[in-house]
Amino acid sequence: MCAAHHTLDVPDSARRSFRRRTTATARRVVERWRLFAAYVAMGFRRWSTYRLAMAAGAFTNTVFGLIKAYITVGAIGAAGGAVGGYDAATGATYAWLAQALIGPVNVFGWRDLAERIRTGDVAVDLARPIDPQFAFLATDLGRAAYTFIPRGGPPLLVGALVTGLALPSSPLPYLLGTVSIALAVMASFAGWWLLNLAAFWLLDLRGATTLYLVASNVLSGMIIPVHWFPDWLWTVASCTPFPSLIQTPIDVVMGHVTGTEALSVIGVQCGWLAGMLLTGQLLFRAGARRLVVQGG
Amino acid sequence: MSESIIDVRDLRREFTVRSPSGRVRRTKRSVHAVDGLTFSMPAGAAIGYIGANGAGKSTTIKMLTGILVPSSGTVRTCGLEPIRQRRTLARRIGVVFGQRTQLWWDLPLRESFRTLAAIHRLPENVWVKRRDELIDRLDLAAFVHTPVRQLSLGQRIRGEIAAALLHSPSLLILDEPTIGLDVLSKERLRLFLTEQRELHGTSLLLTTHDMDDVQRLTERVIVVDHGRMVYDGNLPGLVGRVGAERVIVLDLVEPSPPLSGIPEAELVGVEADGLRQRLSFSPERTTAAAVLAAVGERASVRDLSIEEPDIEDVVRRLYLSTTALNDHVK
Known part of the structure; x- marks a missing residue:
């Protein structure tokens, strides 16, 4: 006044x-x-305490990388030297990059929030003067930052030694690639956030988690590039956020897409990310509301 | 007029409990966890909020902090509406849920403090000073660098309380803070809380099962039963109202025959061939001195101690008396 x-x-x-x-x-x-x-710093420090788990993860990713790279190279050779725009070298590189992204992008997900909802510990999150989604997202970025080198490095190193990596020589793809990977990390977080929120309504998430894992692993391009899919499956995949998690960042890093095309796939990532974060925000409110209204 | 830090008017909360009846059908039943609670707490006060398990204590705390919507009635905490202004409120209060942790499991306390300082937007010069004060007063220095998952229960609870107080809240809500702690840890915690209240004028709402907590930390007691307030007043008043008796324990110089027949006192125990005897008396009707004088005529006393009634007993007696009253009214 x-x-x-x-x-x-x-x-x-x-x-x-x-x-x-x-x-x-x-x-x-x-x-x-x-x-x-x-929060990012805290996430980084929290994950830096699990060095043994990190080493085990890197080892597993590398071993599976070897298997995948050889299968991919074999398949391309059997098909006459090129499949869907990938030759032996780029096919193997794709396989190695996908393995390197498993850790940072957290393809196999997390269930902390669902657990907190189930046990009622989410009350502690609600008693803080901070938006829980914001807090979890920042923590997850810290986690991704920490896992980037220890989980991503070993598969790429072994890949470089065993099959060689076909990577671009100019800096731009790497720069855009970093942006695209960061978006993939956040999009993956946003997807798992939504899945975790189901715990507000469902007692058991195992079924939903299994479905999500199958869908995300196949449709993200984790197993084979989305470009190899038959048309109908490609259409299905492109109607989901999953290619944004693995296929898109690899396409950008490898220089498979460049210039405005690269910017447009990054735009698609941004769109999915914004949509999922917003849905997550609204669903969390609905869930918390249900919790605070019905008790729990 | 002194501002109320908590103001609760006719607060109610019902839960619907579904239980299976037969193969498909489920019956719904309404449980009144909090049933018409009214009280207000002046700023700077300390209240012990007690009651049996399931009496509605935690439900009340969740409504006070905005984690649970009341079915009806009004709540104001720190002058705010908890549900609508949950985050603003969270900056002004500190809450410790004894059974849950607000610390980060895999990090040392030190890191938790740093993050909490950022959450509460505390300037560097303010929170570092406060943190050092808390480390000093709660004796955290020895384990402030240890990951929380490796702390003992007593250490963790001290850490929890430090975390809840880092932003110097005007209201501290402790839900069973001393549960599972050993005598020494409890004592240290009580000294600390008393000191903090003197220094900062922090208001305190405490739920506990421990009579000593109530006695040492609070000046007012609210007892709830089935979500209804059955007592609001001070502790001696509560003890007086249920007619709980104090017990005087006498260690005699030599084994003596049972000290029955002391006026206004009742012999409740004889141990070690009469070397130790217990007499109960009501402070309303006689005094410890009078009992002692009467005993002195029959035996010589070497040592004595007086036992306060324990809280479970007081609450049980209170419940019994209110149930009897309700039955009478019906």
Whole structure:
């Protein structure tokens, strides 16, 4: 009331109040970033405590990488040297990159939130002055940042030694690739967030999780490139966010798509990410509402 | 007028419990977890909120903190509407759910503090000072670098309380904080909480099963039963109301015959051939000194102690008396 009165009378104080408001907004933005950074850092540190699990994961991904690379190379050879735009070298590279992304993109997912909903620990999340989805997403980015080198490095290294990697020599694909991988990490998070939220309504998530794993593994291009799919399956895949998790970042990194085409697939990733995060936000509210209304 | 930090008016919360009856059908039943609760808590006060398991204590706390919607009635905590202003409220209160953790399992306490400081938007110079104070007062220094999953229960609870107090909330809500702690840890925690209240004027709402907690930490007691308030007042009043008796334990110089027949006191136990005897008396009708004087005429006393009635007993007696009253009214 008081401030409004002054703004009418004294232009000088109006300017001051405007400045005050701008500073307040700026401070809020800074605080939000600080919070985001704190959560990312925390996620990074949390996962850095599981070194043995990390090593085991990297080993498994590498061994399966060997198998996949040889099968892929064999299949391409049997088909006469090229399948759907991949020759032996690029096919093997695709297989290795897919293996390297399993860790950071968290293809096999997480169930922490579902567990917290089931045990009621989600009450602690609700008692904090922070949006849970924001907090979980930031933590997951920290996790991905930590796993990037220890889970991604070994398969690529072995790949480079065993089959060789066909990677672009200019920096742009890597730059765009990093953006695309970050989007893939967040999209994967957003998908698993939705699945975890089902715990608000379902007692047991095993069925839903299995279905999701099968769908996401096949349709993301984890097993074979989406470009090799028959038309009908390709259509099905492109109606889902799954190719955005593996196929898209690999296409960008390998320089399979470049220029505006690269930007357009990254745009598709952004679209899926925004849509899933928003749905997740609304569903969490509905779920929390159900919890707070019905008790639990 | 002093501002109420908690204001609850005719608060009710029902749960629907479905239980199978027959093969397909389920019967629905309404359970009144909180049933017409009204109380207010002035800023700076300390209340012990007690009752048997399932009396509605946790449900009340969840409604006070905005985690649960009331079926009817109004709640205001720190002058805010908990459900609508949950996040704003969360900046002003500290909550410890004794059975759950707000610390990050795989990280040391130190890291949890850093993240909590960011959550509560505390400036660096403020929270570091506060953290060091808490580390010092709660004696956390020895394990502040240890991952939380490796802490003992006592250490973890101290960590939880530090985490709940890092942002210097004006209201601290503790749900069974001392459950499972050993005597020494409980004592240390009580000293700390008393000191914090003196220093910062923090209001305290405490649910507990421990009589000593109530006695040492709170000046007011609210007892609930089946979601209804059955007592609101101080502890001596509660003890007086149910007629709970104090027990005087006498260690005599030599084995003596049973000390029955002391006026207004009742012999409740004789141990070690009469070397130790217990007499119960009601503080309303006589005093410990009078009982002691009467005993002195018959035996010489070497040592004595007085046992307070335990809370389970007081609450049970209170429940019994209210049930009897209700039956009478019906």
